[in-house]
Amino acid sequence: xxxxxxxxxxxxxxxxxxxxxxxxxxxxxxxxxxxxxxxxxxxxxxxxxxxxxxxxxxxxxxxxxxxxxxxxxxxxxxxxxxxxxxxxxxxxxxxxxxxxxxxxxxxxxxxxxxxxxxxxxxxxxxxxxxxxxxxxxxxxxxxxxxxxxxxxxxxxxxxxxxxxxxxxxxxxxxxxxxxxxxxxxxxxxxxxxxxxxxxxxxxxxxxxxxxxxxxxxxxxxxxxxxxxxxxxxxxxxxxxxxxxxxxxxxxxxxxxxxxxxxxxxxxxxxxxxxxx
Amino acid sequence: xxxxxxxxxxxxxxxxxxxxxxxxxxxxxxxxxxxxxxxxxxxxxxxxxxxxxxxxxxxxxxxxxxxxxxxxxxxxxxxxxxxxxxxxxxxxxxxxxxxxxxxxxxxxxxxxxxxxxxxxxxxxxxxxxxxxxxxxxxxxxxxxxxxxxxxxxxxxxxxxxxxxxxxxxxxxxxxxxxxxxxxxxxxxxxxxxxxxxxxxxxxxxxxxxxxxxxxxxxxxxxxxxxxxxxxxxxxxxxxxxxxxxxxxxxxxxxxxxxxxxxxxxxxxxxxxxxxx
Numbered sequence: 001x002x003x004x005x006x007x008x009x010x011x012x013x014x015x016x017x018x019x020x021x022x023x024x025x026x027x028x029x030x031x032x033x034x035x036x037x038x039x040x041x042x043x044x045x046x047x048x049x050x051x052x053x054x055x056x057x058x059x060x061x062x063x064x065x066x067x068x069x070x071x072x073x074x075x076x077x078x079x080x081x082x083x084x085x086x087x088x089x090x091x092x093x094x095x096x097x098x099x100x101x102x103x104x105x106x107x108x109x110x111x112x113x114x115x116x117x118x119x120x121x122x123x124x125x126x127x128x129x130x131x132x133x134x135x136x137x138x139x140x141x142x143x144x145x146x147x148x149x150x151x152x153x154x155x156x157x158x159x160x161x162x163x164x165x166x167x168x169x170x171x172x173x174x175x176x177x178x179x180x181x182x183x184x185x186x187x188x189x190x191x192x193x194x195x196x197x198x199x200x201x202x203x204x205x206x207x208x209x210x211x212x213x214x215x216x217x218x219x220x221x222x223x224x225x226x227x228x229x230x231x232x233x234x235x236x237x238x239x240x241x242x243x244x245x246x247x248x249x250x251x252x253x254x255x256x257x258x259x260x261x262x263x264x265x266x267x268x269x270x271x272x273x274x275x276x
Numbered sequence: 277x278x279x280x281x282x283x284x285x286x287x288x289x290x291x292x293x294x295x296x297x298x299x300x301x302x303x304x305x306x307x308x309x310x311x312x313x314x315x316x317x318x319x320x321x322x323x324x325x326x327x328x329x330x331x332x333x334x335x336x337x338x339x340x341x342x343x344x345x346x347x348x349x350x351x352x353x354x355x356x357x358x359x360x361x362x363x364x365x366x367x368x369x370x371x372x373x374x375x376x377x378x379x380x381x382x383x384x385x386x387x388x389x390x391x392x393x394x395x396x397x398x399x400x401x402x403x404x405x406x407x408x409x410x411x412x413x414x415x416x417x418x419x420x421x422x423x424x425x426x427x428x429x430x431x432x433x434x435x436x437x438x439x440x441x442x443x444x445x446x447x448x449x450x451x452x453x454x455x456x457x458x459x460x461x462x463x464x465x466x467x468x469x470x471x472x473x474x475x476x477x478x479x480x481x482x483x484x485x486x487x488x489x490x491x492x493x494x495x496x497x498x499x500x501x502x503x504x505x506x507x508x509x510x511x512x513x514x515x516x517x518x519x520x521x522x523x524x525x526x527x528x529x530x531x532x533x534x535x536x537x538x539x540x541x542x543x544x545x546x547x548x549x550x551x552x
Protein backbone atom coordinates (compact mmCIF):
# COMPACT_ATOMS: atom_id res chain seq x y z
CA UNK A 1 0.00 0.00 0.00
CA UNK A 2 1.52 3.25 -1.13
CA UNK A 3 1.71 5.87 1.66
CA UNK A 4 3.81 8.48 -0.16
CA UNK A 5 4.55 9.64 -3.69
CA UNK A 6 8.11 10.80 -3.32
CA UNK A 7 10.18 10.16 -0.21
CA UNK A 8 13.47 12.03 0.26
CA UNK A 9 16.01 10.64 2.73
CA UNK A 10 18.63 13.19 3.71
CA UNK A 11 21.50 11.20 5.16
CA UNK A 12 21.54 7.63 3.89
CA UNK A 13 23.45 6.14 6.84
CA UNK A 14 22.52 3.30 9.18
CA UNK A 15 19.11 4.65 10.22
CA UNK A 16 18.16 6.66 7.11
CA UNK A 17 19.33 3.83 4.88
CA UNK A 18 17.44 1.20 6.87
CA UNK A 19 14.21 3.19 6.76
CA UNK A 20 14.67 3.75 3.01
CA UNK A 21 15.20 0.00 2.55
CA UNK A 22 12.04 -0.71 4.53
CA UNK A 23 9.97 1.77 2.49
CA UNK A 24 11.29 0.39 -0.80
CA UNK A 25 10.89 -3.25 0.21
CA UNK A 26 7.28 -2.68 1.18
CA UNK A 27 6.51 -0.43 -1.80
CA UNK A 28 5.29 2.35 0.49
CA UNK A 29 6.40 5.10 -1.90
CA UNK A 30 6.31 5.83 -5.64
CA UNK A 31 9.95 6.87 -5.46
CA UNK A 32 12.70 7.14 -2.84
CA UNK A 33 15.53 9.61 -3.40
CA UNK A 34 18.60 10.02 -1.21
CA UNK A 35 21.08 12.75 -0.35
CA UNK A 36 24.50 11.92 1.10
CA UNK A 37 27.79 13.71 1.67
CA UNK A 38 29.94 11.14 -0.06
CA UNK A 39 29.63 9.65 -3.55
CA UNK A 40 30.67 6.22 -2.23
CA UNK A 41 27.77 5.92 0.19
CA UNK A 42 25.31 7.12 -2.46
CA UNK A 43 26.57 4.44 -4.81
CA UNK A 44 26.19 1.83 -2.07
CA UNK A 45 22.66 3.04 -1.30
CA UNK A 46 21.80 2.69 -5.01
CA UNK A 47 23.42 -0.73 -5.25
CA UNK A 48 21.58 -1.95 -2.13
CA UNK A 49 18.36 -0.58 -3.65
CA UNK A 50 17.75 1.66 -0.63
CA UNK A 51 17.06 4.55 -3.02
CA UNK A 52 15.96 4.94 -6.66
CA UNK A 53 18.03 8.05 -7.28
CA UNK A 54 20.70 9.83 -5.28
CA UNK A 55 22.54 13.13 -5.23
CA UNK A 56 25.20 14.97 -3.27
CA UNK A 57 23.09 18.13 -3.37
CA UNK A 58 19.67 18.92 -1.95
CA UNK A 59 18.04 19.86 -5.30
CA UNK A 60 16.87 16.27 -5.71
CA UNK A 61 14.41 16.55 -2.79
CA UNK A 62 12.18 18.99 -4.71
CA UNK A 63 8.61 17.74 -4.99
CA UNK A 64 8.89 15.20 -2.16
CA UNK A 65 5.78 14.77 0.01
CA UNK A 66 7.76 13.09 2.82
CA UNK A 67 11.19 14.11 4.10
CA UNK A 68 13.28 11.94 6.40
CA UNK A 69 16.07 13.92 8.03
CA UNK A 70 18.70 11.37 9.02
CA UNK A 71 22.00 13.22 9.22
CA UNK A 72 23.79 13.78 12.55
CA UNK A 73 21.69 16.11 14.74
CA UNK A 74 23.80 19.24 14.35
CA UNK A 75 23.72 18.94 10.56
CA UNK A 76 19.91 18.70 10.52
CA UNK A 77 19.79 22.02 12.36
CA UNK A 78 22.25 23.66 9.97
CA UNK A 79 20.48 22.44 6.82
CA UNK A 80 16.89 23.26 7.76
CA UNK A 81 16.50 26.61 5.97
CA UNK A 82 17.97 25.26 2.76
CA UNK A 83 15.67 22.24 2.91
CA UNK A 84 12.65 24.48 3.53
CA UNK A 85 13.49 26.58 0.48
CA UNK A 86 13.69 23.57 -1.83
CA UNK A 87 11.01 21.26 -0.42
CA UNK A 88 8.47 23.88 0.67
CA UNK A 89 6.78 23.94 4.04
CA UNK A 90 3.87 21.60 3.41
CA UNK A 91 5.48 18.20 3.13
CA UNK A 92 5.39 15.69 5.94
CA UNK A 93 8.74 15.79 7.77
CA UNK A 94 10.40 13.66 10.42
CA UNK A 95 13.92 13.35 11.74
CA UNK A 96 15.61 10.41 13.46
CA UNK A 97 17.96 12.37 15.73
CA UNK A 98 19.00 11.15 19.18
CA UNK A 99 18.25 14.49 20.87
CA UNK A 100 14.92 16.19 20.32
CA UNK A 101 14.58 19.49 22.24
CA UNK A 102 16.52 21.78 19.93
CA UNK A 103 15.61 20.05 16.67
CA UNK A 104 11.88 19.90 17.36
CA UNK A 105 11.73 23.54 18.52
CA UNK A 106 13.40 24.74 15.32
CA UNK A 107 11.86 22.38 12.76
CA UNK A 108 8.26 22.67 13.88
CA UNK A 109 8.49 26.41 13.29
CA UNK A 110 9.52 25.83 9.69
CA UNK A 111 7.38 22.80 8.89
CA UNK A 112 3.76 22.61 10.15
CA UNK A 113 3.74 18.88 9.39
CA UNK A 114 6.88 18.01 11.34
CA UNK A 115 6.98 15.17 13.88
CA UNK A 116 10.18 14.29 15.76
CA UNK A 117 11.16 10.60 15.84
CA UNK A 118 13.89 8.73 17.65
CA UNK A 119 14.13 5.07 16.74
CA UNK A 120 16.24 3.37 19.44
CA UNK A 121 17.64 0.95 16.92
CA UNK A 122 21.15 2.26 16.33
CA UNK A 123 24.34 0.65 17.47
CA UNK A 124 28.04 1.39 17.41
CA UNK A 125 27.93 0.41 13.74
CA UNK A 126 27.18 3.09 11.20
CA UNK A 127 26.88 3.72 7.49
CA UNK A 128 24.63 2.28 4.79
CA UNK A 129 26.67 -0.94 4.73
CA UNK A 130 25.13 -1.91 8.08
CA UNK A 131 21.61 -0.85 7.07
CA UNK A 132 18.82 -3.43 6.96
CA UNK A 133 15.03 -3.06 6.52
CA UNK A 134 14.39 -5.09 9.70
CA UNK A 135 16.50 -3.19 12.25
CA UNK A 136 13.41 -1.46 13.71
CA UNK A 137 11.54 -4.69 14.40
CA UNK A 138 10.83 -5.08 18.15
CA UNK A 139 12.75 -1.91 18.96
CA UNK A 140 11.29 1.20 20.56
CA UNK A 141 10.63 4.35 18.56
CA UNK A 142 9.96 7.51 20.58
CA UNK A 143 7.83 10.20 18.90
CA UNK A 144 7.95 13.67 20.42
CA UNK A 145 4.78 15.62 19.55
CA UNK A 146 4.15 19.08 21.05
CA UNK A 147 1.12 21.37 21.29
CA UNK A 148 1.94 22.55 17.78
CA UNK A 149 2.11 19.09 16.19
CA UNK A 150 -0.52 18.29 13.54
CA UNK A 151 -2.53 15.26 14.64
CA UNK A 152 -2.77 14.13 11.06
CA UNK A 153 1.00 14.24 10.62
CA UNK A 154 1.53 12.43 13.93
CA UNK A 155 -0.88 9.69 12.95
CA UNK A 156 0.85 9.15 9.61
CA UNK A 157 4.35 9.01 11.14
CA UNK A 158 3.15 6.69 13.88
CA UNK A 159 1.60 4.37 11.30
CA UNK A 160 4.90 4.20 9.40
CA UNK A 161 6.94 3.27 12.51
CA UNK A 162 4.40 0.67 13.59
CA UNK A 163 4.67 -0.84 10.12
CA UNK A 164 8.44 -1.29 10.63
CA UNK A 165 7.67 -3.50 13.63
CA UNK A 166 8.73 -0.91 16.21
CA UNK A 167 6.81 -0.19 19.41
CA UNK A 168 5.92 3.49 19.57
CA UNK A 169 6.06 5.69 22.69
CA UNK A 170 5.05 9.34 22.86
CA UNK A 171 7.08 11.72 25.02
CA UNK A 172 7.56 15.47 25.03
CA UNK A 173 10.93 16.51 23.57
CA UNK A 174 12.03 17.53 27.08
CA UNK A 175 11.03 14.24 28.67
CA UNK A 176 12.80 12.41 25.85
CA UNK A 177 16.02 14.33 26.27
CA UNK A 178 16.02 13.94 30.04
CA UNK A 179 15.43 10.18 29.88
CA UNK A 180 17.86 9.51 27.03
CA UNK A 181 20.58 11.57 28.72
CA UNK A 182 20.62 8.74 31.29
CA UNK A 183 19.70 5.66 29.26
CA UNK A 184 21.88 6.35 26.24
CA UNK A 185 24.05 9.47 26.25
CA UNK A 186 25.55 8.90 29.73
CA UNK A 187 26.35 5.28 28.84
CA UNK A 188 28.32 6.56 25.84
CA UNK A 189 30.21 9.15 27.91
CA UNK A 190 31.14 6.42 30.37
CA UNK A 191 32.25 3.99 27.65
CA UNK A 192 34.41 6.62 25.93
CA UNK A 193 36.00 7.59 29.28
CA UNK A 194 36.55 3.99 30.30
CA UNK A 195 38.46 2.92 27.21
CA UNK A 196 40.49 6.15 27.31
CA UNK A 197 41.55 5.21 30.87
CA UNK A 198 43.02 1.80 30.07
CA UNK A 199 46.79 1.98 29.47
CA UNK A 200 47.63 0.72 25.96
CA UNK A 201 49.94 -2.03 27.22
CA UNK A 202 47.12 -3.57 29.29
CA UNK A 203 44.62 -3.87 26.42
CA UNK A 204 45.81 -7.38 25.57
CA UNK A 205 44.57 -8.47 29.02
CA UNK A 206 40.96 -7.48 28.26
CA UNK A 207 38.19 -9.97 28.85
CA UNK A 208 34.49 -9.98 27.96
CA UNK A 209 33.54 -7.41 30.60
CA UNK A 210 35.65 -4.61 29.15
CA UNK A 211 34.63 -5.51 25.61
CA UNK A 212 30.93 -5.21 26.38
CA UNK A 213 31.30 -2.15 28.54
CA UNK A 214 33.20 -0.28 25.82
CA UNK A 215 31.50 -1.63 22.68
CA UNK A 216 29.70 1.68 22.13
CA UNK A 217 33.00 3.55 22.38
CA UNK A 218 33.35 2.51 18.71
CA UNK A 219 30.45 4.82 17.87
CA UNK A 220 31.01 7.59 15.32
CA UNK A 221 32.74 10.58 17.01
CA UNK A 222 31.10 13.27 14.84
CA UNK A 223 27.63 11.85 15.41
CA UNK A 224 28.12 11.69 19.17
CA UNK A 225 29.71 15.07 19.74
CA UNK A 226 26.57 16.49 18.12
CA UNK A 227 24.30 14.44 20.38
CA UNK A 228 26.23 15.45 23.51
CA UNK A 229 26.31 19.15 22.65
CA UNK A 230 22.62 19.36 21.72
CA UNK A 231 21.68 17.81 25.09
CA UNK A 232 24.28 19.49 27.28
CA UNK A 233 22.17 20.53 30.25
CA UNK A 234 20.53 17.15 30.80
CA UNK A 235 23.73 15.31 30.08
CA UNK A 236 25.73 17.27 32.64
CA UNK A 237 23.07 16.48 35.23
CA UNK A 238 23.32 12.78 34.32
CA UNK A 239 27.12 12.89 34.56
CA UNK A 240 26.83 14.50 38.01
CA UNK A 241 24.51 11.76 39.17
CA UNK A 242 26.95 9.15 37.85
CA UNK A 243 29.84 10.84 39.63
CA UNK A 244 27.84 10.67 42.87
CA UNK A 245 27.30 6.95 42.46
CA UNK A 246 30.96 6.41 41.58
CA UNK A 247 31.94 8.30 44.75
CA UNK A 248 29.72 5.99 46.81
CA UNK A 249 31.51 2.86 45.56
CA UNK A 250 34.89 4.55 45.83
CA UNK A 251 34.12 5.64 49.38
CA UNK A 252 33.14 2.10 50.38
CA UNK A 253 36.40 0.78 48.91
CA UNK A 254 38.50 3.45 50.65
CA UNK A 255 36.81 2.68 53.98
CA UNK A 256 37.14 -1.07 53.31
CA UNK A 257 33.42 -1.30 54.11
CA UNK A 258 32.39 -4.79 52.98
CA UNK A 259 28.76 -4.41 53.95
CA UNK A 260 28.19 -1.03 52.33
CA UNK A 261 30.02 -2.14 49.18
CA UNK A 262 27.99 -5.35 48.93
CA UNK A 263 24.76 -3.36 49.36
CA UNK A 264 25.68 -0.96 46.55
CA UNK A 265 26.50 -3.88 44.23
CA UNK A 266 23.25 -5.63 45.16
CA UNK A 267 21.27 -2.49 44.34
CA UNK A 268 22.99 -2.40 40.94
CA UNK A 269 22.34 -6.09 40.29
CA UNK A 270 18.64 -5.68 41.12
CA UNK A 271 18.25 -2.62 38.94
CA UNK A 272 20.04 -4.25 36.03
CA UNK A 273 17.63 -7.20 36.20
CA UNK A 274 14.81 -4.80 35.27
CA UNK A 275 16.08 -4.03 31.79
CA UNK A 276 16.37 -7.45 30.24
CA UNK B 277 45.76 -39.40 29.97
CA UNK B 278 45.47 -39.26 33.74
CA UNK B 279 47.32 -36.28 35.27
CA UNK B 280 46.04 -36.59 38.85
CA UNK B 281 44.76 -39.24 41.22
CA UNK B 282 42.31 -37.23 43.30
CA UNK B 283 41.30 -33.68 42.41
CA UNK B 284 39.42 -31.57 44.98
CA UNK B 285 37.50 -28.53 43.76
CA UNK B 286 36.66 -26.15 46.59
CA UNK B 287 33.85 -23.96 45.25
CA UNK B 288 31.93 -25.69 42.48
CA UNK B 289 30.63 -22.50 40.84
CA UNK B 290 30.99 -21.25 37.27
CA UNK B 291 34.79 -21.54 37.06
CA UNK B 292 35.43 -24.37 39.53
CA UNK B 293 32.53 -26.34 38.07
CA UNK B 294 33.70 -25.80 34.49
CA UNK B 295 37.22 -26.92 35.28
CA UNK B 296 35.86 -29.98 37.10
CA UNK B 297 33.70 -30.79 34.06
CA UNK B 298 36.72 -30.46 31.79
CA UNK B 299 38.86 -32.73 33.99
CA UNK B 300 36.09 -35.35 34.20
CA UNK B 301 35.25 -35.20 30.51
CA UNK B 302 38.87 -35.77 29.56
CA UNK B 303 39.50 -38.37 32.24
CA UNK B 304 42.44 -36.38 33.64
CA UNK B 305 41.86 -37.62 37.19
CA UNK B 306 41.04 -40.85 38.99
CA UNK B 307 38.44 -39.00 41.03
CA UNK B 308 37.06 -35.47 41.33
CA UNK B 309 35.52 -34.37 44.62
CA UNK B 310 33.78 -31.07 45.27
CA UNK B 311 33.08 -28.81 48.23
CA UNK B 312 30.30 -26.23 48.13
CA UNK B 313 28.43 -24.05 50.63
CA UNK B 314 24.96 -25.13 49.53
CA UNK B 315 23.50 -28.60 49.20
CA UNK B 316 21.60 -27.57 46.05
CA UNK B 317 24.73 -26.65 44.11
CA UNK B 318 26.47 -29.85 45.23
CA UNK B 319 23.52 -31.86 43.98
CA UNK B 320 23.63 -30.01 40.67
CA UNK B 321 27.38 -30.61 40.37
CA UNK B 322 26.78 -34.32 40.94
CA UNK B 323 23.90 -34.41 38.47
CA UNK B 324 25.95 -32.60 35.81
CA UNK B 325 28.78 -35.10 36.49
CA UNK B 326 31.20 -32.28 37.35
CA UNK B 327 32.22 -34.25 40.46
CA UNK B 328 32.17 -37.88 41.59
CA UNK B 329 31.50 -37.05 45.24
CA UNK B 330 30.61 -33.86 47.06
CA UNK B 331 30.43 -32.50 50.58
CA UNK B 332 29.56 -29.35 52.48
CA UNK B 333 32.63 -29.79 54.65
CA UNK B 334 36.32 -29.83 53.83
CA UNK B 335 37.03 -33.33 55.16
CA UNK B 336 36.41 -34.79 51.71
CA UNK B 337 39.56 -33.17 50.27
CA UNK B 338 41.83 -35.42 52.35
CA UNK B 339 44.26 -37.37 50.18
CA UNK B 340 43.85 -35.12 47.10
CA UNK B 341 47.00 -34.58 45.04
CA UNK B 342 45.55 -31.52 43.29
CA UNK B 343 43.47 -28.76 44.91
CA UNK B 344 41.54 -26.19 42.91
CA UNK B 345 40.52 -23.23 45.07
CA UNK B 346 37.54 -21.67 43.31
CA UNK B 347 35.57 -19.82 45.97
CA UNK B 348 35.36 -15.99 45.99
CA UNK B 349 38.82 -14.54 46.71
CA UNK B 350 38.23 -13.48 50.31
CA UNK B 351 36.94 -16.95 51.21
CA UNK B 352 40.07 -18.62 49.79
CA UNK B 353 42.15 -16.49 52.14
CA UNK B 354 39.96 -17.33 55.13
CA UNK B 355 39.95 -21.08 54.47
CA UNK B 356 43.64 -21.64 53.78
CA UNK B 357 44.79 -22.83 57.19
CA UNK B 358 41.93 -25.31 57.46
CA UNK B 359 42.67 -26.62 53.97
CA UNK B 360 46.36 -26.98 54.83
CA UNK B 361 45.55 -28.99 57.93
CA UNK B 362 43.38 -31.47 56.02
CA UNK B 363 45.16 -31.72 52.67
CA UNK B 364 48.74 -31.35 53.84
CA UNK B 365 51.30 -29.05 52.29
CA UNK B 366 52.61 -31.22 49.48
CA UNK B 367 49.71 -31.36 47.04
CA UNK B 368 49.65 -29.29 43.89
CA UNK B 369 47.44 -26.23 44.46
CA UNK B 370 46.01 -23.52 42.26
CA UNK B 371 43.30 -20.92 42.70
CA UNK B 372 41.22 -19.16 40.06
CA UNK B 373 40.76 -15.82 41.84
CA UNK B 374 40.49 -12.49 40.02
CA UNK B 375 43.06 -10.77 42.24
CA UNK B 376 46.42 -12.36 42.87
CA UNK B 377 48.69 -10.25 45.11
CA UNK B 378 47.26 -11.13 48.50
CA UNK B 379 46.28 -14.72 47.67
CA UNK B 380 49.60 -15.68 46.15
CA UNK B 381 51.61 -14.12 48.98
CA UNK B 382 49.65 -16.09 51.58
CA UNK B 383 49.15 -19.39 49.79
CA UNK B 384 52.69 -19.85 48.54
CA UNK B 385 53.87 -19.69 52.14
CA UNK B 386 51.58 -22.56 53.09
CA UNK B 387 51.88 -24.67 49.95
CA UNK B 388 55.29 -25.10 48.25
CA UNK B 389 53.50 -26.39 45.14
CA UNK B 390 51.09 -23.48 44.74
CA UNK B 391 50.66 -21.62 41.44
CA UNK B 392 48.18 -18.75 41.08
CA UNK B 393 45.83 -18.88 38.07
CA UNK B 394 43.33 -16.42 36.72
CA UNK B 395 41.29 -17.74 33.79
CA UNK B 396 39.67 -14.72 32.08
CA UNK B 397 36.65 -16.79 31.16
CA UNK B 398 34.04 -15.61 33.65
CA UNK B 399 31.01 -13.53 32.87
CA UNK B 400 28.15 -11.90 34.75
CA UNK B 401 26.66 -15.39 34.98
CA UNK B 402 27.60 -17.55 37.94
CA UNK B 403 26.91 -20.88 39.55
CA UNK B 404 27.36 -24.47 38.41
CA UNK B 405 24.27 -24.18 36.19
CA UNK B 406 26.25 -22.00 33.80
CA UNK B 407 29.36 -24.19 33.92
CA UNK B 408 30.61 -25.89 30.76
CA UNK B 409 33.84 -27.80 30.03
CA UNK B 410 34.57 -25.57 27.00
CA UNK B 411 34.38 -22.09 28.57
CA UNK B 412 38.19 -21.80 28.68
CA UNK B 413 38.67 -22.50 24.98
CA UNK B 414 40.32 -19.50 23.24
CA UNK B 415 40.27 -17.47 26.43
CA UNK B 416 43.32 -16.14 28.23
CA UNK B 417 44.55 -17.68 31.48
CA UNK B 418 47.09 -15.64 33.43
CA UNK B 419 49.47 -17.58 35.68
CA UNK B 420 51.33 -15.62 38.35
CA UNK B 421 54.54 -17.40 39.37
CA UNK B 422 57.01 -15.75 41.77
CA UNK B 423 60.62 -16.44 42.78
CA UNK B 424 59.28 -19.04 45.19
CA UNK B 425 57.18 -20.94 42.65
CA UNK B 426 58.22 -24.55 41.94
CA UNK B 427 59.02 -24.90 38.24
CA UNK B 428 57.58 -28.39 38.27
CA UNK B 429 54.28 -27.18 39.72
CA UNK B 430 54.16 -24.30 37.23
CA UNK B 431 54.74 -26.63 34.32
CA UNK B 432 51.97 -28.99 35.43
CA UNK B 433 49.44 -26.17 35.97
CA UNK B 434 50.37 -24.61 32.64
CA UNK B 435 49.89 -27.95 30.87
CA UNK B 436 46.40 -28.28 32.37
CA UNK B 437 45.29 -24.81 31.21
CA UNK B 438 46.71 -25.34 27.74
CA UNK B 439 44.73 -28.59 27.54
CA UNK B 440 41.51 -26.62 28.20
CA UNK B 441 42.19 -24.60 25.05
CA UNK B 442 43.21 -21.44 26.89
CA UNK B 443 46.17 -19.29 25.92
CA UNK B 444 48.51 -18.90 28.88
CA UNK B 445 50.32 -15.69 29.90
CA UNK B 446 52.77 -15.36 32.79
CA UNK B 447 52.73 -12.19 34.88
CA UNK B 448 53.89 -11.37 38.39
CA UNK B 449 51.00 -11.09 40.87
CA UNK B 450 51.60 -7.32 41.00
CA UNK B 451 51.59 -6.86 37.24
CA UNK B 452 48.42 -8.95 37.06
CA UNK B 453 46.61 -6.90 39.68
CA UNK B 454 47.67 -3.60 38.15
CA UNK B 455 46.56 -4.60 34.64
CA UNK B 456 43.30 -6.24 35.71
CA UNK B 457 42.36 -3.26 37.88
CA UNK B 458 41.98 -1.41 34.58
CA UNK B 459 40.84 -4.11 32.16
CA UNK B 460 38.29 -5.79 34.42
CA UNK B 461 37.75 -4.36 37.91
CA UNK B 462 37.34 -0.72 36.78
CA UNK B 463 34.87 -1.78 34.07
CA UNK B 464 32.77 -3.43 36.79
CA UNK B 465 32.90 -0.37 39.06
CA UNK B 466 31.77 1.77 36.14
CA UNK B 467 28.94 -0.59 35.16
CA UNK B 468 27.65 -0.80 38.76
CA UNK B 469 27.77 3.01 39.09
CA UNK B 470 26.12 3.56 35.72
CA UNK B 471 23.07 1.42 36.35
CA UNK B 472 22.72 2.90 39.85
CA UNK B 473 22.56 6.35 38.24
CA UNK B 474 19.63 5.70 35.90
CA UNK B 475 16.29 6.75 37.47
CA UNK B 476 13.95 3.75 37.69
CA UNK B 477 11.25 5.39 35.59
CA UNK B 478 13.65 5.81 32.67
CA UNK B 479 14.74 2.16 32.50
CA UNK B 480 12.00 1.31 30.01
CA UNK B 481 13.69 3.69 27.57
CA UNK B 482 16.93 1.68 27.52
CA UNK B 483 18.45 0.65 24.22
CA UNK B 484 21.29 -1.69 23.30
CA UNK B 485 24.01 0.70 24.46
CA UNK B 486 22.93 0.73 28.11
CA UNK B 487 22.29 -3.00 28.07
CA UNK B 488 25.83 -3.80 26.92
CA UNK B 489 27.47 -1.20 29.11
CA UNK B 490 25.76 -2.53 32.23
CA UNK B 491 25.65 -6.27 31.47
CA UNK B 492 28.38 -6.97 34.03
CA UNK B 493 26.41 -5.05 36.69
CA UNK B 494 24.51 -8.36 37.02
CA UNK B 495 27.67 -9.95 38.42
CA UNK B 496 27.53 -11.53 41.88
CA UNK B 497 27.85 -8.82 44.58
CA UNK B 498 29.67 -11.01 47.13
CA UNK B 499 32.21 -12.16 44.58
CA UNK B 500 32.93 -8.62 43.41
CA UNK B 501 33.18 -6.89 46.76
CA UNK B 502 35.92 -9.41 47.54
CA UNK B 503 37.71 -8.68 44.27
CA UNK B 504 37.50 -4.91 44.81
CA UNK B 505 38.69 -5.04 48.43
CA UNK B 506 41.63 -7.37 47.72
CA UNK B 507 42.86 -5.01 44.97
CA UNK B 508 42.06 -1.67 46.62
CA UNK B 509 45.24 0.26 45.93
CA UNK B 510 45.40 -0.52 42.22
CA UNK B 511 41.68 -0.10 41.80
CA UNK B 512 41.62 3.35 43.40
CA UNK B 513 44.38 4.41 41.03
CA UNK B 514 42.35 3.09 38.08
CA UNK B 515 39.22 4.91 39.31
CA UNK B 516 41.25 8.13 39.57
CA UNK B 517 42.44 7.75 36.01
CA UNK B 518 38.86 7.15 34.88
CA UNK B 519 37.69 10.24 36.75
CA UNK B 520 40.34 12.26 34.96
CA UNK B 521 39.11 11.06 31.58
CA UNK B 522 35.49 11.71 32.54
CA UNK B 523 36.47 15.27 33.56
CA UNK B 524 38.05 15.81 30.13
CA UNK B 525 34.82 14.91 28.30
CA UNK B 526 32.74 16.84 30.81
CA UNK B 527 34.99 19.88 30.41
CA UNK B 528 34.67 19.79 26.63
CA UNK B 529 30.85 19.60 26.95
CA UNK B 530 30.74 22.47 29.46
CA UNK B 531 32.92 24.61 27.18
CA UNK B 532 30.86 23.52 24.16
CA UNK B 533 34.18 22.66 22.51
CA UNK B 534 33.24 20.65 19.42
CA UNK B 535 36.79 20.07 18.28
CA UNK B 536 38.18 18.95 21.63
CA UNK B 537 35.16 16.70 22.21
CA UNK B 538 35.47 15.10 18.78
CA UNK B 539 39.17 14.47 19.38
CA UNK B 540 38.50 12.74 22.71
CA UNK B 541 35.86 10.53 21.09
CA UNK B 542 38.19 9.71 18.18
CA UNK B 543 40.91 8.68 20.62
CA UNK B 544 38.40 6.37 22.34
CA UNK B 545 37.21 4.90 19.03
CA UNK B 546 40.79 4.18 17.95
CA UNK B 547 41.71 2.57 21.24
CA UNK B 548 38.56 0.44 21.29
CA UNK B 549 39.43 -0.89 17.83
CA UNK B 550 42.54 -2.50 19.35
CA UNK B 551 40.66 -4.97 21.54
CA UNK B 552 38.49 -6.77 19.03
